[in-house]
Amino acid sequence: MNWKLKQQLQEMLKQEQGYKIFPGGFRKRFALAYPNSYFVGMSNLGFHIIYDQINNRNDSACERFFLPDKNLIDDYTRTHTPLMSMETQTPLHDFALIGFAISFEMDYFNILQMLSLGKVKLLANERTEKDPIVIAGGPCATFNPEPLSLFIDAFIIGEGEETINNFLDVYNDPSNENLSRKELLFKLAQVPGVYVPCFYDHIYDENNKLSAIKTNDTVPQKVSRQWIRDLDAYDGKTVITTENTEFNLFLIETSRGCGRHCRFCMAGYCFRKPRHRSLDKLLSYLPQAKNLNKKVGLMGPAISDYPQINELCSHIRNQNMPMSVASFRADSVTQELVNALAQSGQRTLTLAPEAGSEKIRHIINKGIEEEHLFKSISMGINAGVKNYRLYIMVGLPNEDENDIKAIVDMTIRLKQYMEKLGSKGTLTLSINPFIAKPCTPFQWSAMADLKQTEKYFKYIKSELKKYKNIEVQFESTKESFIQGILARGDRKISQVIYEAHLNGGSKAFKRALKTFKINADDYLYRNFDKEELLPWDSLDMGFTKDYLWKELQTALQEKHTIQCFDGCKRCGVCK
Known part of the structure; x- marks a missing residue:
């Protein structure tokens, strides 16, 4: 582990007020990741709110991760140092539970980069009992999780304050400790507002058009968006202060x-x-x-x-x-x-x-x-x-x-x-x-x-x-091209994101579309039909x-x- 990278995180932490570090051994650690820079992530109020909710529990300790600046990414890669947390400089792969807060489509590429830097397997179906469970929430996860379905084990649909607590009640329950990975994900899929894509098969017809969404086992046919009835029941304010925000x-x-x-x-x-x-x-x-x-x-x-x-x-x-x-x-x-x-x-x-x-x-x-x-x-x-x-x-x-x-x-x-x-x-x-x-x-x-x-x-x-x-x-219309596809994308776009990641990120996105012979016009320049099955139709917004x-x-x-x-x-x- 590179000492300079660790020291840099410690110096940033010294400039903060309001963060929490708990003694080891009593609480299960939760890695809360924002797929952009520290500067951007710490300017996001939702990120603060979820950090506070997790730390207010008596069984969880939340630590933050951010995408390092470009020059630091090179240092992490060159020195083979895994991505580390702000609070204790613990490698990402040492956390059993990782949660991404996603606000913007262009950050999808950063999710894969952070997982890669953290030495966490990118594909959900390749993770075993020894690997972290990776979840995601936020606006993008709520309106269309499908472009990330290859990488994320479970999505929080809607407002996270109540759902993350209900999720952690199940995840941290001692009676679930001996469950297999799939058994645990199945239990988590019963939590209102939790969407686990591996239990939902997307079927395509001969024209490569989505024709059916079939559920496996007894998970809900539709996952209902969760929302708070009384905002006063939860705080909505900055939790950690620092000069290094927008x-x-x-x-x-x-x-x-x-x-x-x-x-x-x-x-x-x-x-x-x-x-x-x-x-x-x-x-x-x-x-x-x-x-x-x-x-x-x-x-x-x-x-x-x-x-x-x-x-x-x-x-x-x-x-x-x-x-x-x-x-x-x-x-x-x-x-x-x-x-x-x-x-x-x-x-x-x-x-x-x-x-x-x-x-x-x-x-x-x-x-x-x-x-x-x-x-x-x-x-x-x-x-x-x-x-x-x-x-x-x-x-x-x-x-x-x-x-x-x-x-x-x-x-x-x-x-x-x-x-x-x-x-x-x-x-x-x-x-x-x-x-x-x-x-x-x-x-x-x-x-x-x-x-x-x-x-x-x-x-x-x-x-x-x-x-x-x-x-x-x-x-930039170049970014709008990518955003438009990601916004209305289906599971096929997951493999495009993966291919782009392997070849340099968002700049390789167009080339990745060609690799899989996917026509961008089908996502961008086509009016969808009224009766057409949409990738996000397994979600219920109310x-x-x-x-x-x-x-x-x-x-x-x-x-x-x-x-x-x-x-x-x-x-x-x-x-």
Whole structure:
């Protein structure tokens, strides 16, 4: 084991507050892995929450793993040093249970790299009783686990706080110690919200199309997504503080789930119903943030929709604590929220109209009108904020050239309005290609041709470069190509990921597709049929495919769906 690599982890640990190390021998160790850098992983609130849940048990000790930086990966490989934990610098392969928290499709390749660095067998069917059980949770694991089914023994479907405890109750039960690996996995598959892919056979027809999903033994036909009814029953705040995070914030989760019904948004469907933490619960977190001299970062799917957002902002600012939010809805933002952000030194306010034309905003059910954007900018400038950012998607269903031109026209109008109000600040467009996500109304929808998307990108940039202080940023279409396939991928994509890993990772993905004679167009540029069996159909999100299909038809008619309300039974989640 390389001493310098071990020492580097120890030095990082010294810069942290809040981690836990338990005496050996009393608790079963759990390796919690984030398949990206320490910097990114420690900025993820869900990672903190699960770490805390595991350590709050009296039978488990959680230790963290992250993907090392590129130069350190070379050092691990050159010195044959296994990937080690933050807390005790224990090799990954020494843990009996490994859990990955997965937020982004592009991190799938990092999972294999971490397992490889940790000297853990990559393929689930090659692991024996002596090998770790590898599980995964998080948004990507919830909406479509199939592209990772070759590598992951069990998936946590839905919100992890309750499920991970129920899972560990079974895993740590002394009466299960003498079970074979398969017998233990079978017991774990009985835990609500646990999906064990080896018990679900995916059958393909002569056209290589998924034709049936057959269950082995007596596992559930469908695995139900788990979600917390009372957020106050669980903490939603930063657990370990360090300077080495993306924004150096003390994160607080105000809400979970969104009832706005944006039809492209996985979070709005996979985390229903919308729930809020009580104001008292949120206020109880502030003393810890103040003692640590940290800026408060409010987290939630739609921060400005929090019912007591004004009171929360007042409490934070009355204690002379700075605060921040990633973005807010332009139709529900308040002057109090904007003032609090401005007083906290936030230099840029971020809005997410997603589209330039009213037509597309109706199709995606965004519910934002241009007047809301003008009003939000006016609030910001009145509070002293000069710079603004807009999130935009290109390639949404039924989009045409007029909708692309509308993005340019809207941007110019907003910039002129900023100048009219006296702001010489920058208006930044952050533009991403639309990627259809499972378990949303657009799960059947084809991605727009990426070559055409690139042409639209160039058009937008060329039209807006004529104007001072307008910046345009684009996401790579090369990554979007991969993300689109991974998002709607089936088990065949698992072998592609494996082949790509053996040949250099994501850069080898296209070549791996050709190796297995898989046509990317089948995943990207094809509208799935209504009756088609989808790879994620063994999961139950709480609503039916018929409901999602009706929402898709409503979208194509450019009709609006009202947001969730008390007593609503439309989608089936609130039964």
